[in-house]
Amino acid sequence: QKEVEQNSGPLSVPEGAIASLNCTYSDRGSQSFFWYRQYSGKSPELIMSIYSNGDKEDGRFTAQLNKASQYVSLLIRDSQPSDSATYLCAAEGSGTYKYIFGTGTRLKVLA
Amino acid sequence: GAGVSQSPRYKVAKRGQDVALRCDPISGHVSLFWYQQALGQGPEFLTYFQNEAQLDKSGLPSDRFFAERPEGSVSTLKIQRTQQEDSAVYLCASSRASGPAYEQYFGPGTRLTVT
Numbered sequence: 306q307k308e309v310e311q312n313s314g315p316l317s318v319p320e321g322a323i324a325s326l327n328c329t330y331s332d333r334g335s336q337s338f339f340w341y342r343q344y345s346g347k348s349p350e351l352i353m354s355i356y357s358n359g360d361k362e363d364g365r366f367t368a369q370l371n372k373a374s375q376y377v378s379l380l381i382r383d384s385q386p387s388d389s390a391t392y393l394c395a396a397e398g399s400g401t402y403k404y405i406f407g408t409g410t411r412l413k414v415l416a
Numbered sequence: 417g418a419g420v421s422q423s424p425r426y427k428v429a430k431r432g433q434d435v436a437l438r439c440d441p442i443s444g445h446v447s448l449f450w451y452q453q454a455l456g457q458g459p460e461f462l463t464y465f466q467n468e469a470q471l472d473k474s475g476l477p478s479d480r481f482f483a484e485r486p487e488g489s490v491s492t493l494k495i496q497r498t499q500q501e502d503s504a505v506y507l508c509a510s511s512r513a514s515g516p517a518y519e520q521y522f523g524p525g526t527r528l529t530v531t
Contacts, residue, residue: 309458339519348507348522349459393458401472402447402514406458 308332309396311407319415324381326392326410331375334399338370340379341393343409349393353379384414418443420523422508428529429498437493437526441510448491449520450483451507459507465491466514498530 308331318324330338337356341349355361355368355377367380377396381388391411395404421440429435441448447466451459452475461475467488476483480499485491495502505527509520 341522348505348525351519351521354519395458401464402511402518403449403461403464403472403475404451404459404520406451406460408456408458 309394309405309407311392311394311410313408314411315413316410317413317415318384320384320386322384322414324384324388324412324414326379326381326394326412328377328379328394328407329375330377330394330396330405332396332399332405333372333375335396335405336399337397338368338377339395339397339404340366340368340377341395341406342388343391343393345390352392381412384412386414386416388412389414420508420510420521422506422523422526424526425524426527426529428531431498431500431530433498434494434496435498435528437495437506437528439491439493439508439510439523441489441491441508442512442521445510445512445521446488447511447514447518447520448485449509449511450491450493451509451522452477453505453507453525455504462493462506495528498528500530503528503530 353368391409450462464472465485
């Protein structure tokens with residue numbers, strides 16, 4: 306069974322700090338990775354996608370991918386209380402188009 | 417433009433009833449996916465369409481689950497003889513095409529409660 310694993314949290318950070326969210330995946334053939342934010346009672350909202358090793362920055366968000374270590378991370382700079390949500394990591398299954406999701410990490414940004 | 421829409425947003429069914437959940441993808445999106453999300457879990461893949469063709473239904477949990485997309489646009493997920501374990505949020509997602517680098521965008525979901 307191909308898996309994506311995340312620490313369920315909660316991860317608590319003070320307002321203005323950097324939040325670091327991590328994810329590992331088991332399918333070495335996966336090429337595409339995604340971070341979604343999900344507020345309680347809402348559906349997942351795409352934040353970032355990453356396909357190549359290294360860093361990808363978009364505003365306050367930076368996604369990092371290390372295919373050798375099968376590791377994906379999301380950094381949120383200058384965290385705000387409005388960032389409090391569950392963050393889902395997803396990998397596109399190799400040879401398929403379906404996404405395999407982790408269980409999500411709950412982030413709490415404390416004002 | 418308009419995002420993915422789903423209806424109904426909430427559905428309560430008595431055990432044994434049949435239900436039909438509708439998904440309207442983003443206009444022009446070729447690929448459509450259904451996922452099931454249990455409380456506290458990540459979404460789990462159910463099935464995938466490219467246009468009207470159902471290319472992968474490996475995630476459908478039983479033969480009580482059936483999905484269709486007859487004209488390559490709107491899709492319906494049907495659950496026959498609902499059971500309590502079918503209670504979950506059913507999410508529909510669409511993407512512009514299939515393949516790496518085509519991102520999936522989710523609708524608001526249908527919360528199904530089976531009593």
